[in-house]
């Protein structure tokens with residue numbers, strides 16, 4: 433079973449990975465965006481880590497809801513509301529249980545990803561974070577490691593796609609040949625989840 437501590441470890445690991453990969457995320461956001469994705473997420477997750485330490489929420493749902501709210505209020509740009517919605521809706525779906533199973537987490541994350549799709553209007557194949565989130569959640573039924581691999585593959589598979597949502601879509605065909613920054617950071621979220629699970 434996964435308790436609040438597990439979810440705090442997940443967010444701490446995500447913060448560390450975003451810190452480590454911030455420059456790369458911003459570099460990916462240069463040719464097809466406005467070169468701020470790394471700094472956006474760094475600001476957001478730094479705030480998440482600080483708030484979780486200060487408020488010490490006691491349930492899995494409360495950890496994710498609080499983290500999502502922080503992302504929405506601190507990250508400018510498209511990715512803040514989208515990631516914020518992902519975590520907030522996943523947290524809400526977990527309710528106020530003190531511990532949840534991996535299956536419950538997979539189900540809740542599915543709700544969160546559906547909310548991201550509803551908010552942003554992106555389908556798989558539109559070259560967005562959805563291209564990593566959807567296969568990751570599908571693979572979560574198998575294991576945390578499988579979810580991480582699926583997210584990595586989904587992120588890499590955005591390279592040949594033409595963007596149909598977000599800033600990159602303004603470039604039309606010129607968005608082809610670049611990996612999507614948001615799909616890349618979504619894969620980091622699942623790498624952090626695998627780390628938290630100690631797999």
Ligand code: ADP
Pocket residue numbers: 461465466468469472473508509510511512514548551552553554559560561562597598599612613614615
């Ligand atoms: P901005 O584009 O406002 O500068 P970021 O650079 O932080 O915001 O995030 C860009 C990422 O957000 C993109 O790489 C893409 O994955 C994701 N994104 C943008 N618009 C959408 C959308 N409508 N649906 C899903 N993801 C999106």
Ligand code: MG
Pocket residue numbers: 461465466467468469509599
């Ligand atoms: Mg950007």
